[in-house]
Amino acid sequence: MNRAAGQSEPVEPLREIAAKKGRIYGGAALQSVLSKDTEYARIFARQCGILVPEGELKWGSLRPSPTTYNFAPADWLLSYTKANRMLMRGHTLVWYQSLPKWFDGYVNQGNAKQMLQDHIATVVGHFSGNMHSWDVVNEILYPEDKIQGGWRNTPWLKLLGPGHIEMAFRLAAQADPHALLVWNENHIEDESYGHENKRRIWLMQLQALLAKKVPIGGIGIQSHLVGGQGQVGGPKFRQFLTDVSNLGLKILITELDVQDTGFVADPKQRDVQVADVYDRYLNAVLQNRSTIAVLTWGLSDQYSWLNTFVPRSDGLLARPLPFDASFQPTLAYYATRRAFQSANPI
Numbered sequence: 446m447n448r449a450a451g452q453s454e455p456v457e458p459l460r461e462i463a464a465k466k467g468r469i470y471g472g473a474a475l476q477s478v479l480s481k482d483t484e485y486a487r488i489f490a491r492q493c494g495i496l497v498p499e500g501e502l503k504w505g506s507l508r509p510s511p512t513t514y515n516f517a518p519a520d521w522l523l524s525y526t527k528a529n530r531m532l533m534r535g536h537t538l539v540w541y542q543s544l545p546k547w548f549d550g551y552v553n554q555g556n557a558k559q560m561l562q563d564h565i566a567t568v569v570g571h572f573s574g575n576m577h578s579w580d581v582v583n584e585i586l587y588p589e590d591k592i593q594g595g596w597r598n599t600p601w602l603k604l605l606g607p608g609h610i611e612m613a614f615r616l617a618a619q620a621d622p623h624a625l626l627v628w629n630e631n632h633i634e635d636e637s638y639g640h641e642n643k644r645r646i647w648l649m650q651l652q653a654l655l656a657k658k659v660p661i662g663g664i665g666i667q668s669h670l671v672g673g674q675g676q677v678g679g680p681k682f683r684q685f686l687t688d689v690s691n692l693g694l695k696i697l698i699t700e701l702d703v704q705d706t707g708f709v710a711d712p713k714q715r716d717v718q719v720a721d722v723y724d725r726y727l728n729a730v731l732q733n734r735s736t737i738a739v740l741t742w743g744l745s746d747q748y749s750w751l752n753t754f755v756p757r758s759d760g761l762l763a764r765p766l767p768f769d770a771s772f773q774p775t776l777a778y779y780a781t782r783r784a785f786q787s788a789n790p791i
Contacts, residue, residue: 456774457782458491458492459492459767459778459782459785460491460492460531462785462786463494463739464494465785465790466731466785466788466789466790466791467737467790468731468736468737468739468785468791469494469495469532469737469738469739470493470495470739470740470781470785471493471495471496471497471531471532471740471741472489472492472493472497472740472743472744473496473497473498473499473536473700473740473741473742473743474496474498474499474522474743474744475498475501475748476498476501476518476521477518478748479522479525480521484772485744485745485747485748485772486525488744488745488768489744490525490529492744492767492768493531493744494531494532495526495531495532495533495534495577495738495740496522496533497533497536497740498522498533498536499536499742499750500543501518501519502535502536502568503536503537503540503542503543504540504545504564505543505546506518507519507568508545508564509545510547511547514568514571516571519572523572527575532577533572533575533576534576534577534579534580534740535568535572535576535578535579535580535624536579536580536583536629536699537581537582537583537629538565538568538579538580538581538582538613538617539581539582539583539585539601539609539610541597541599541600542584544600548600552600554604557601558605558609558612561601561605561609561616562612562616565613566619566620569616569620569621570620570621572621573620573621573623573624574621576621577624578624578625578626578627578662578697579617579621579625579627580627580628580629580665580699581614581617581626581627581628582610582613582614582628582629583630584597585599585602585628586646586647588639594607595646595647595650610659611654611657611659614626614654614659614660614661615660618660625662625663625695626661626663627661627662627663627664627665627697627699628651628664628665629664629665629666629667629699630643630647630664630665630666630667631667631669631700632667633647633682633685634668634670634675634677634682635676635677635679636676636679636681636682637675640675640682641681644682644685648685648688651664651689655693661694662695663694663695663697663737664689664694664696665697665698665699665700666696666699666730667699667700668698668699668701668702669700669701669702669704669742670701670703670722670726671704671706671707672703672704672705672706672707672718672722673718677722677726677729678725678726678727678728678729683729683732683733686729686730686733689735690733690734694735695735695736695737696730696735696736696737697737697738697739697740698730698736698739700741700742701723701726701739701741701742702741702749702766703719703723703765703777704755704763705719705757705763705764705765706756706757706758706763710759710761712761712764715764716764716775716776716777717776719764719775719777720776720779720780723777723781723784724780724784727781728784728787731784731785731789732788732789734789734791739785743765743766744766744767744768745768746762746763746764746769746770746775747769747770747771749763749765749766765777
């Protein structure tokens with residue numbers, strides 16, 4: 446790894462810049478990385494005011510069998526955040542992916558409700574009083590599946606129907622009445638018809654659940670942005686943020702990064718292109734006073750999920766995050782800093 450020996454990032458921590466405006470900056474991380482790379486763990490704690498486990502709280506990692514839980518990696522992360530005066534948030538209680546191998550052969554209509562109830566009570570209860578927020582449900586809308594209500598055709602929907610969403614929020618609130626409970630979604634950030642349609646459906650479903658006093662406290666907008674595709678932070682998206690704010694909900698940017706597969710190879714030029722996306726998007730979301738947090742999905746390009754799941758065709762390392770593989774600030778760092786500095790205070 447190309448890191449200058451003993452060199453540290455000579456920049457102001459984003460967590461402090463955000464805090465001056467009443468906001469929170471943070472990122473996703475893996476226990477397996479932070480526990481081994483001490484320099485990265487130091488920089489992550491210096492820059493981030495909140496951490497979300499990248500995978501340790503998903504069913505596939507947390508549930509080795511139908512009757513057992515492996516809390517050790519997430520507990521390590523909680524200790525790390527406490528030692529570094531950071532917050533922690535949970536991701537995620539209900540999702541159609543990252544289910545354990547035993548799920549399909551074990552969970553059925555006869556036991557699904559009890560399984561979900563036990564899971565939420567146990568997991569949220571385990572961390573009760575220590576979590577800033579939970580992604581209670583994740584990616585449950587997908588209008589392309591053409592199901593009434595815009596729901597995604599997930600195992601949970603098949604087993605329990607749309608009522609499992611209300612149930613999940615109520616159970617989470619019972620297990621930890623102090624955590625902010627969040628509905629996390631993707632593909633709603635640009636001005637295309639598909640994104641606008643999903644925003645419309647999401648707002649409708651939020652209104653319906655809030656009318657029933659379901660304890661939803663906020664929405665999470667994933668924000669895995671694709672560089673060069675779509676206009677992000679446009680007027681229709683901003684109106685959606687206003688509409689959500691008018692419902693009394695908080696807004697969190699939960700998984701921000703910029704996929705650079707469509708950008709040039711030259712790292713300097715590519716950094717300019719990536720930073721431009723950060724500039725436009727964060728200036729839009731941070732003008733809304735209900736946006737309380739921005740989390741990037743990782744902090745350093747070295748550990749970005751994009752290098753594995755969406756690699757560049759030229760084999761070059763992706764550059765989607767505020768710090769490069771040598772843990773030096775990229776132009777995305779400076780774009781994020783500017784956006785916080787110009788944000789409306791809350």
